[in-house]
Amino acid sequence: MTDLIKVGMADMNTTNCPGVLTTLGLGSCVGICLYDTSTKISGMVHIMLPSSAQIKNNSNLAKFADTGIAKLIEDMVRMGAKRSKLVSKIAGGSQMFNFNDASDIMRIGTRNVTATKETLKQLNIPLVAEDTGGNYGRTIELYSETGILLIKTIGYGMKQI
Amino acid sequence: MGISLDDLNSLQIDVMREIGNIGAGNAATALSKMISKRIDMDVPKVNILEFRNVAELVGGPEVEVIGIYFKVTGDIDGSIMFLMEKKSAKMLTNLLMSKIDEGESLDDMDFSALQEVGNILSGSYLSSLSALTGLKLVVSVPSLAMDMAGAILSVPVILFGQVGDKVMLIETDFIEGTNHVKGNFFLIPDEDSFEILLKSLGVV
Numbered sequence: 001m002t003d004l005i006k007v008g009m010a011d012m013n014t015t016n017c018p019g020v021l022t023t024l025g026l027g028s029c030v031g032i033c034l035y036d037t038s039t040k041i042s043g044m045v046h047i048m049l050p051s052s053a054q055i056k057n058n059s060n061l062a063k064f065a066d067t068g069i070a071k072l073i074e075d076m077v078r079m080g081a082k083r084s085k086l087v088s089k090i091a092g093g094s095q096m097f098n099f100n101d102a103s104d105i106m107r108i109g110t111r112n113v114t115a116t117k118e119t120l121k122q123l124n125i126p127l128v129a130e131d132t133g134g135n136y137g138r139t140i141e142l143y144s145e146t147g148i149l150l151i152k153t154i155g156y157g158m159k160q161i
Numbered sequence: 162m163g164i165s166l167d168d169l170n171s172l173q174i175d176v177m178r179e180i181g182n183i184g185a186g187n188a189a190t191a192l193s194k195m196i197s198k199r200i201d202m203d204v205p206k207v208n209i210l211e212f213r214n215v216a217e218l219v220g221g222p223e224v225e226v227i228g229i230y231f232k233v234t235g236d237i238d239g240s241i242m243f244l245m246e247k248k249s250a251k252m253l254t255n256l257l258m259s260k261i262d263e264g265e266s267l268d269d270m271d272f273s274a275l276q277e278v279g280n281i282l283s284g285s286y287l288s289s290l291s292a293l294t295g296l297k298l299v300v301s302v303p304s305l306a307m308d309m310a311g312a313i314l315s316v317p318v319i320l321f322g323q324v325g326d327k328v329m330l331i332e333t334d335f336i337e338g339t340n341h342v343k344g345n346f347f348l349i350p351d352e353d354s355f356e357i358l359l360k361s362l363g364v365v
Binding site for chain 1: 167182213215216221222223225228230232285297301304305308309310311312313314315316318319322324325326
């Protein structure tokens with residue numbers, strides 16, 4: 001069994017094959033996994049907010065979808081990943097609490113997912129699979145050997161994408 | 162210009178701690194009236210933590226917890242969230258409904274009772290805050306969720322994350338006989354409201 005490399009909230013990490021990257025208890029945040037299909041170099045970033053643009057304190061790049069993905073690509077390319085071979089899988093973006101008036105902040109999960117997809121599109125990274133939305137938490141594990149993303153939940157089963 | 166938790170000085174932290182103290186005291190009294198039993202409490206701890214350390218408070222990001230979330234409006238806008246471990250929640254509902262249920266699972270009655278407790282606790286905290294500051298505060302109906310601690314905590318962390326890299330929470334222990342009910346209370350003023358709050362307390 002390979003050791004799991006943990007990625008915390010507003011945090012990122014990378015690994016070579018056969019490393020396994022994991023982030024525990026994703027809620028409204030989004031876990032973005034990048035995978036180089038040729039070298040199997042893998043990366044994961046756990047973002048909390050859609051964009052660094054309107055936020056004053058934006059020094060932590062891993063906190064935002066826009067800067068987080070860009071920085072992760074940079075780190076992976078530095079490790080030897082091929083930019084053109086990168087694909088992505090994403091999970092998370094739940095709405096943990098239900099309120100009738102869907103104010104911006106309560107829909108933060110959806111906004112995080114939308115911003116993530118837009119950023120991936122702008123950067124020309126294909127999104128090959130996703131498990132997003134709902135109202136429950138997820139623990140995710142990215143296996144660099146296969147590129148499979150394992151998703152575990154409480155009460156909503158386990159799946160691979 | 163908003164104030165972030167990262168910039169709070171020790172006087173401001175003391176004031177926040179005192180609010181937690183008074184609020185928890187009122188909450189314990191209210192809870193005690195509700196179940197007609199004596200409720201003691203430990204002095205609440207105010208913690209200001211980095212995001213990555215928050216989930217460790219309840220035993221890690223995958224531990225199953227209950228969160229009860231409220232929106233606050235009025236002179237300041239923001240949110241309140243109570244978080245407790247499933248074990249504590251079960252103990253609390255057993256106390257409330259005078260039942261002895263050794264099982265781990267929570268049913269609809271339990272959830273309903275927890276929402277009611279949430280109402281009382283948030284009402285107590287807010288009325289003491291309101292009395293201290295003279296600010297008018299209105300609290301919404303509760304929304305309850307049970308899931309992994311990381312997922313529940315993502316909500317306050319994201320709210321705090323808009324202004325800084327730390328969260329503030331107040332740890333409270335309610336004690337009835339041999340039962341210890343441990344709760345964590347998050348008071349999250351919106352970006353501009355934090356300054357209003359501190360100003361009204363005379364510490365800016």
